[in-house]
Amino acid sequence: MYTSHTKADKEEMLKVIGLEKVEDLFQCLPEQGKFPALNLPDGITEMEALDELQYISSFNETTQELVSFLGAGAYNHFIPAAVDSILRRSEFYTAYTPYQPEISQGTLQAIFEYQSLIAALTGMDVANASHYDGATAVAEAVNMAYHNFRGRKKKIVLSPAVNPQYRGTIHTYMDGMNLEIVGEDLGPGSNPDDLIELIDENTALVLVQYPDFLGRIFDLSALAAAAHEHKALFSVHINPISMGLLKPPSAYGADIVTGEGQPLGIPLSFGGPYLGLFATKDKYVRKMAGRVAGETVDTQGQRGYVLTLSTREQHIRREQATSNICTNQGLIALASTVYLSLLGKNGLQELAKLNYHKAHYAAEKISTVPGFAVNPVQPFFNEFVVQCPVPAGEVNEYLLEHEILGGYDLSQIYPGMTHELLVAVTEMNPRSEIDYLVAVLEEEYHD
Amino acid sequence: MTEKTIFELSRPGRIGIRYPEPDVPLADLPEKFLRKDLPLVEMSENEVVRHFTKISQLNHAVDTGFYPLGSCTMKYNPKINEETARLPGFSQIHPLQPVETVQGALGLMYETQQWLAEISGFDAVTLQPAAGAQGELTGVFIIRAYHNSRGDSKRIKMLVPDSAHGTNPASSAMSGMTIIEIPSDKNGNIDTERVKAECDDTLAGLMITNPNTLGLFDENIVEACQLVHNSGGLVYGDGANMNALLGIYRPAEVGIDVMHFNLHKTFSTPHGGGGPGSGPVGVTKELAEFLPDPVVAMISEGDEETPAFYDLVTPEKTIGRVKSFHGHFGVVVKAFTYLISLGKNGLLDASTSAVLNANYIQALIKDVYHIPYERLCMHEFVTEAQWDDAPGIRALDISKRLIDFGFHPPTNYFPLIVHEALMIEPTETEAKETLDAFADALLQIADEAKNDPEILHNAPTNAPFGRLDEVKAAKELILKTQLPENYGKELS
Numbered sequence: 049m050y051t052s053h054t055k056a057d058k059e060e061m062l063k064v065i066g067l068e069k070v071e072d073l074f075q076c077l078p079e080q081g082k083f084p085a086l087n088l089p090d091g092i093t094e095m096e097a098l099d100e101l102q103y104i105s106s107f108n109e110t111t112q113e114l115v116s117f118l119g120a121g122a123y124n125h126f127i128p129a130a131v132d133s134i135l136r137r138s139e140f141y142t143a144y145t146p147y148q149p150e151i152s153q154g155t156l157q158a159i160f161e162y163q164s165l166i167a168a169l170t171g172m173d174v175a176n177a178s179h180y181d182g183a184t185a186v187a188e189a190v191n192m193a194y195h196n197f198r199g200r201k202k203k204i205v206l207s208p209a210v211n212p213q214y215r216g217t218i219h220t221y222m223d224g225m226n227l228e229i230v231g232e233d234l235g236p237g238s239n240p241d242d243l244i245e246l247i248d249e250n251t252a253l254v255l256v257q258y259p260d261f262l263g264r265i266f267d268l269s270a271l272a273a274a275a276h277e278h279k280a281l282f283s284v285h286i287n288p289i290s291m292g293l294l295k296p297p298s299a300y301g302a303d304i305v306t307g308e309g310q311p312l313g314i315p316l317s318f319g320g321p322y323l324g325l326f327a328t329k330d331k332y333v334r335k336m337a338g339r340v341a342g343e344t345v346d347t348q349g350q351r352g353y354v355l356t357l358s359t360r361e362q363h364i365r366r367e368q369a370t371s372n373i374c375t376n377q378g379l380i381a382l383a384s385t386v387y388l389s390l391l392g393k394n395g396l397q398e399l400a401k402l403n404y405h406k407a408h409y410a411a412e413k414i415s416t417v418p419g420f421a422v423n424p425v426q427p428f429f430n431e432f433v434v435q436c437p438v439p440a441g442e443v444n445e446y447l448l449e450h451e452i453l454g455g456y457d458l459s460q461i462y463p464g465m466t467h468e469l470l471v472a473v474t475e476m477n478p479r480s481e482i483d484y485l486v487a488v489l490e491e492e493y494h495d
Numbered sequence: 496m497t498e499k500t501i502f503e504l505s506r507p508g509r510i511g512i513r514y515p516e517p518d519v520p521l522a523d524l525p526e527k528f529l530r531k532d533l534p535l536v537e538m539s540e541n542e543v544v545r546h547f548t549k550i551s552q553l554n555h556a557v558d559t560g561f562y563p564l565g566s567c568t569m570k571y572n573p574k575i576n577e578e579t580a581r582l583p584g585f586s587q588i589h590p591l592q593p594v595e596t597v598q599g600a601l602g603l604m605y606e607t608q609q610w611l612a613e614i615s616g617f618d619a620v621t622l623q624p625a626a627g628a629q630g631e632l633t634g635v636f637i638i639r640a641y642h643n644s645r646g647d648s649k650r651i652k653m654l655v656p657d658s659a660h661g662t663n664p665a666s667s668a669m670s671g672m673t674i675i676e677i678p679s680d681k682n683g684n685i686d687t688e689r690v691k692a693e694c695d696d697t698l699a700g701l702m703i704t705n706p707n708t709l710g711l712f713d714e715n716i717v718e719a720c721q722l723v724h725n726s727g728g729l730v731y732g733d734g735a736n737m738n739a740l741l742g743i744y745r746p747a748e749v750g751i752d753v754m755h756f757n758l759h760k761t762f763s764t765p766h767g768g769g770g771p772g773s774g775p776v777g778v779t780k781e782l783a784e785f786l787p788d789p790v791v792a793m794i795s796e797g798d799e800e801t802p803a804f805y806d807l808v809t810p811e812k813t814i815g816r817v818k819s820f821h822g823h824f825g826v827v828v829k830a831f832t833y834l835i836s837l838g839k840n841g842l843l844d845a846s847t848s849a850v851l852n853a854n855y856i857q858a859l860i861k862d863v864y865h866i867p868y869e870r871l872c873m874h875e876f877v878t879e880a881q882w883d884d885a886p887g888i889r890a891l892d893i894s895k896r897l898i899d900f901g902f903h904p905p906t907n908y909f910p911l912i913v914h915e916a917l918m919i920e921p922t923e924t925e926a927k928e929t930l931d932a933f934a935d936a937l938l939q940i941a942d943e944a945k946n947d948p949e950i951l952h953n954a955p956t957n958a959p960f961g962r963l964d965e966v967k968a969a970k971e972l973i974l975k976t977q978l979p980e981n982y983g984k985e986l987s
Contacts, residue, residue, distance in 0.1 A: 050571050050763075051848050052926035061855040061927060065871075073850045073871060074743060077712055081748035083843075086613055091838030094575050101832055105584025107599030107802070109592070118589045121819060128512050130540055132581075134547045142557035142572050144564060144766040148894070148904055150958040154554035155768040158547070161501050164975035168534045174974045177769070180625035183819040191669075213819040220787075220815035221632075224639065224671025265528050294528050308819075317580075318600045319590030319820025320625070321771030333972070339769070344968035347961030351497045356968040365665070367674040372628045372665035379767030382547075389501050389543045390511035393535040398514050401524075408522035427525040448593060456591055479518040 111316060111453070115481045117410075119431045119472025120261070120456035121182065121211050122319065123311045125289070125399075126475055127387070131313045134386045141379055145339075149354045150346070155378065156353035159341040162385040169291050169388070170305040171298030172327035176338035177376035179324025182285065182308025183217040186210070186255065188326060188337050189283045189304045190218050191371060193253035194225060196281060196335050201252035205243050205275075206231045209260035210285060212461040227252075236462045240266045244274040251280040258284050258297060262458075262470065263407075263431030268300040276301065281332075288312050288325065288384075290429045292400030304328045313387030314380055323380045333357070337371030399475060403430035406482065407473040413486045414471070418495045431472040433458070433465075437493055440469040450488045498550050501543075502976040505536035511543055534982045553959045554768075555903050561929050563856075565875045565906035565918025566660070566708060568738045568760035570849075573836065576763065576829035585828050590820040594806050600824065601805035604791040607831045608775075611756055614842065615737075616747030617777030621786045622822040627735060629817060630755025630774030631666035631702070636814040637753055637778060637785045638700045638729045639670055644785075644812055650699040650728070656685050658709060658910040663702045663733060672699060679912060683707065683868035684715040687722060694726035704733040705746065706873035708910040708918070710853065712739075720750025729753065729782075737761040738922070739850055739873035742843030753778045758823075762830035773826040788813040789821070848923035849874040852930055856921055859934035863941045867913050875920035877913050885944040888951055890915040893940055895962065898955035900936040 053061075058070065067073065074082060092100070111124050118124075135141060139154060146152030146159075159177045166175035179185040190204055204222075206215060206229050215232060222229070230246050240256050247254060254275040259265050268284065275282040283304035284297035289311045297305045309323030310316075328336050334357065342356035359365070391399060407430040411422040419437025436443045440457040447454035455471040462468075473482065538546075555562070562569035580586065588597050608620040624630040635653070642650040653672040655663045657679060664674045675693055680686045685703065701723045705713045713719075720730045732746050732754030738761045740746065746754050758764045758773035766772075778786065789807035797803035807821070837845060850873050857866060857876045864878040880890040894904030894917070906918040921930055943950050955961065 050573060050924050051844060052924070053848060053851075057927045058851065061851055065851075065854045065858045070847050070851060073847070073854060074712075076714060076871060077744055078717060078749070082744060083742065084616075084745055084748075086742055086839050086842075088610065088613055088839040088842075089835070091836055091841040094836065097575055097832055097836045098579065100835060101579040101828070102582060102584075104599045104603050105579075105582045107597075107602065108584045108588050109596040110583050110587040111589055112583055112587050114596070116589060118591055120591055122590055124589065126514075128540075130511075130544050133544065134551070136577065137548065137551040138558035138572075139551040139554040139556045141577075141765040141767050142559075142569075143554045143768045144562070144567055144569060145769040147564070147906075148555070148898065149963045150895070150955050150960045151555035151898055151903065152553075152768075153960055154550040154552065157498060157500070157550045157553070158768070160975070164500070164502060165535065167975045168978075180629065180771075181819050183816070184625065184629070211819070213816060216788075216816045217818060220636065220817055221669070223636070223815075224669075265525060267527070291530070292533065293524070293530060295530050315581075315586040315825070316589050317586050318588045318597065318824040319822070320818075321773075321823040321825055322819070333974070340974055342968040342971075343973035344964045344971075346963045350960060352960050352963050354963045354965050354968045356965065356972070356974075359969075366661045367664035367668040369661070369665040369668070372632055372662050372669050374628045374662050375626050375770040375772055377767075377771050378769035379765070380771055382768065385501075386543060386547055389536055389538055389546075390540060391535075392505070392509070392511055392537045393533045394510060394537060395512050395514070396535060397533065402514055402517055404524070405517045405519055405522050409519035412522075427528060444593070448596070453589065453592060453596075475514055482519070 114451050114453050115484060116453040117455050117471045117473060118453040120470055121213065121308060122316055123472060124316060124474055124476045125311050127313050127315065128390050130390055131383050131386045135379060135383055140382060146355060149352060153352055156341050158382050158385055160343065160353045162381045163341060165385060165388045166325055166327055169288060170327040171296030172305050173330040174333050175327040176336055176340050178381040179326055179338055180377060181320065181322040181324045182306065183214045185306035185324030185326045186214040186285055187217045187221040188371060189255065189306050190222055190253055192335050192337060193281045197252050201250050202226065202228055203251045204229045205246045205251055205254040207240060207243060207256040208232045208234050208236055208238060209262055210255060210257045211261045236262060236465065240268055240271045244271060247274050247278050247280060249278055251278055253281045253283055255283045258286055259290055259429040262433050263428040265294065265427045265429060272301040289400055289403060292396035293404060303332065309384050312384035314383055321377060321380050323377050323384055338373050339376045402475045406477060407432060410473045410482045413482060417486060417489045417493055419493050420489065430474060431470060434469045434471050436467045436469055439466050443469060446492055447488060452485055452488060500976050501536045501538065501546060502978060504542055504546060505538055507537055509537040509539050511538050511540050534978055560901050560903065561925060561933055562903040563905050563919050563921050564903060565920040566735055568920060568922055570763055570922040571924035572763055572765040573833060576832045579832045580825045580828040598805060601791050602803065603831055604827060605793055605805050607827055608791060610834045611775055611777060614741060615754065615777045616745030618780040619783035619786060620775055620777045621790050622775045622827055623787045623817055624755065624774035624776055625818050625823055626770065626772035627755055627757045627774045628662040628666060630776045631662055632669060633776050633787055633817050634731045634753040634755060635666050635670045635672065637782055638731060640785045640812065640814050641729060641782060642699060649697050652697045653699050654690060654693055654701040656703060657912050658707050659702060659704060660733060660735060683709045683711045684713045685719050687715050687718050690719050690722050694722050696727065698726050698728040700729040700731055702731040702733060704736060706736045706739050709868055709877050710872040710875035711868060712873055716749045724750060735760060736874065739846055741846040742839065743846050747779065753782055758826055758830040763833040764826045764829040771823050771826055773823040784811040785814055786810045787817050788815060845923045852921040852923060852925060856919060856930055856934050860937050863938055875918060877916050877918045879913055879915055880917045881915045882944065885948060888944040888948055890917050892951040893917065896940045896951045896954040897936060899957040902933055902936060
C-alpha cells in the first residue's frame, strides 16, 4: 500500500477539519458528475502486477533476441552496469527540479558536470541542462534562431538529410510563425553544399545533420561560411558517439550544436525517454532556451551550484519567454553523465572506432552479395545506405523470418528510394552477426 | 561538503570501461574528418560510482523525507514500477521495429490511453508529449488546428487566468496566440464577467487549471466553459492538479475540450530531478482527428485464439509530430503499472487521501498562517506567509528554516496573485505523523519569526550547504568546469 492512513487516523483528521465523512471534503463540487462510476477494474497486488507486465512484455521481440541492424535515430549500444546502478539511487530519481539548492546539490552538480561534458564533446562554449530529445532540441534551435533575429528573418534552410521525424517536429513547432522552410525538396541524394544557393539575407538558420540521416559525413566548412556570410546562424545535429572520432561541429564554425543523446547509455525503450543535447556559443547563451546550472558559493564560501539565467524562462517571463520549456531530462541527462564519465576520453574513442570498423566491414561484405551495393564514395560513420535488388520492405520481411531486424526502409520517408535500406552497425553486432546477415542475404539473392 | 568535479578527479591513463578488440579487419579512417582533441575525463569505475553516490547524498528526495512541493505532486514512487519499465521486453525494443514484433508495447500504450480516457471522460488520448509543458503546447496546437480547419483563422486570442502556471501563456505564445490575462474574483475563482467581455469571434479559447493553483475547485468553471463554447472557442485544461480528481470528478464533464496529464505527478512516475516527465493529452471526440502523429489504435479485437492487433495510425487532420517516436514509453510503462496496481478503488482512495491530507494541514495551521481564500481546499492550499508583527520575514525565510527540520520547503512565490505565497501539497502517500510534525514545524517557525527572526534569516544551518549566492552565479555565469589550456589535447 502506498497510503498509510488507518480508519482511526482518518476519523481523527476529519475531526480536526470539522467534517464527518470524507465525502464532505468535496461539498463544493457540482453534484452532477461527482464520484462517477468508472468502468475500470479493481486494483491488484504487486505479485499480480509484475506477472501481468511480464506477460505483456512477452509479446515484444527484443533486440537481445533478434539480430538488429536498425538505427535511424535510435541505436543499440552497450550500457555499463554502473549507469543504472547510479540511476537507481532514489536520492536522484525521487527528487525534483533543484529549486532549493541547499538540499539539491547532487542534482545541480550532476547538471553542471553534464553541461561541462556536452560542451567538451561538441567543442562548444556552453550547453544547457538538456531538452526532451533530438527532435525537440532541433526545433528549439530553429526557435532560438527565429528569436535571435527578433522574427525579422523568416527563412530556414533545412537539409533534406536531417532525420525526417526532426523535420516533422520543426514544422509542427513553427507552424504559427509564418516561416519559410526551404531545402527539403532537394532530396536525400543532395549534398550540404547544394544548400548554399538557398541562403540569402532573409535566412535565420541553416540546419544540417552530421553524420546525416543516411549516415554520410560531409565537410561543412563551405556551408558554414555561406551561412555566416549572410549573417545566418549555422546549426549542426550530431550523433554523440561519432564525436569520439570526428571533428566536432565547432571546427566548422557551428553556432548551435544539437544531438540525440540516446546512444550515451540510454536504453532503446521503444523510443523514449531520450535526451536532447543542446550547445551554443557564449554570445548566444541568453538566447538559449532550457535550464542551466551555474557555479557559485554558499554563505560559508563553499563552492556550489544553482539554476541560473532563469529570467529567460517561462515562470518569470510568461508569454514573453522564448520557449515554454520548464524541465530538462534530469535523470536521462544523469545517465549520459555517468556513461561519459565511465567511457571518458579513451573509451569514447575506442567505441567510436569499433563502430566505424564494424560498419565498414558490414558494408563491404553486404556489397559482395549479388544485386546489393553500398555507395563507396562518401565517408560514413556507423550507418549506411544499402541498395537492394528488390524493394527494401521485401528484404526486411525476408530477414525478419530469419530473426534479423534488417534496417530502416527508406521508402517510408523518401518516395524515390524504393530499394534502399538504412543499415546501422554498432559494437553490439559481433562479426558473427554480420556474417549471418550476409549469409542469409546470399541464400536468397544469389546469382 | 563540496565534492570535486569529475574533471578534478580525472587522471590521465585511468580507464572506466574497456571494449573488446575489433573482431573485424580495420578500415581506413577518414583522415580529413578526424578529431584532434577530446577533453573528456579519465576515471576508473570505482571513482565514478563513488563520486555520483556521494553527490546523490546531498539531495533531499521523496525517499529521504517529506516533499510538500505545491503543484508538483511529490508522491511516493512505487519500486515495482522501476522493475517493470526495465523488463527487457520493454527496455530493449527499438521504436522502428515492425509492429508485429512489438504488439506488447503497443497494447500497453493502447490500454494506457483507455485508462486515461476513462478517468478523465475524454474520448481520445495521445501519449506522445514529453512533459506537461509539451502537452500544453500540443493542446494549443490542436485548438489552433481546429479553428483553422473551419476556416476560422482569425481566432488567435487565448484567455489565461492570472493564477495560471507560467507555461500556459508561454505555450500559447509559442503557437502565435495573443494572451489575455483574466483575473481571479474575490473567492479565488475565475472572473466570469471578464471572460464574457472577451467572448467574441477572435476568441481561440481559455486555458484553465482546475483545481486552480490556489488548490481550489473553481466554482465558476462550468459557466466559464459555457461562455467560451457559446462564442465558438475551446477550453484547455491544465491537468497538473489531476491528483485531486481521480474517481471524484471527470474534467470533460465540466466542459473542458482538451487537457494534458502529468504522469510524473498524478500517476506516480518519478520526477528524476527534473525529468523525464510525460504529458499525455486527452481530447473530446471532435478533436481526435487533430492529435499528434501517430496514435495507437486497436485494429482487430482479440478472441480466445488470436490476440488483439494494434498499430500506429496517423489521425486524419493531425497537427504532426511534437517529438520523435511515440512519447516517453518507459515512463508510460511505470504509469500503467501504477494504474493497474491501484485500480478504480485505489485511484479514488489516492485522491481522497490527498485532499484529506491537504485540508488537515490547512486546519492545523490556519489560525497562525493566513489563508487568503479560506474554504475547503482540494489536494493543496496556499498561505500568505507574512505577519505584521514579524517585519522582514519572507516566504523564502520560512522555506529555508523548514530545511533545518528535515522538510523540503513548499513551492514559494507561486501563484503570483498571493503575496509571499507558500503552496503546500502533501500528497496522499504521507502518514498522519509526518503531517503533524510538519504542521508543528510551521507553527514553531511562525513563533520564531516574531521572537527570534535571525534564526530564519540564517537558515538553513542544518543542511549540507548554506544559502547559495544566486546573484554571483548570474553575474559570473560559470556554466562549465574551467579546464586548463592543454587539457585533453593529445589523442592516442
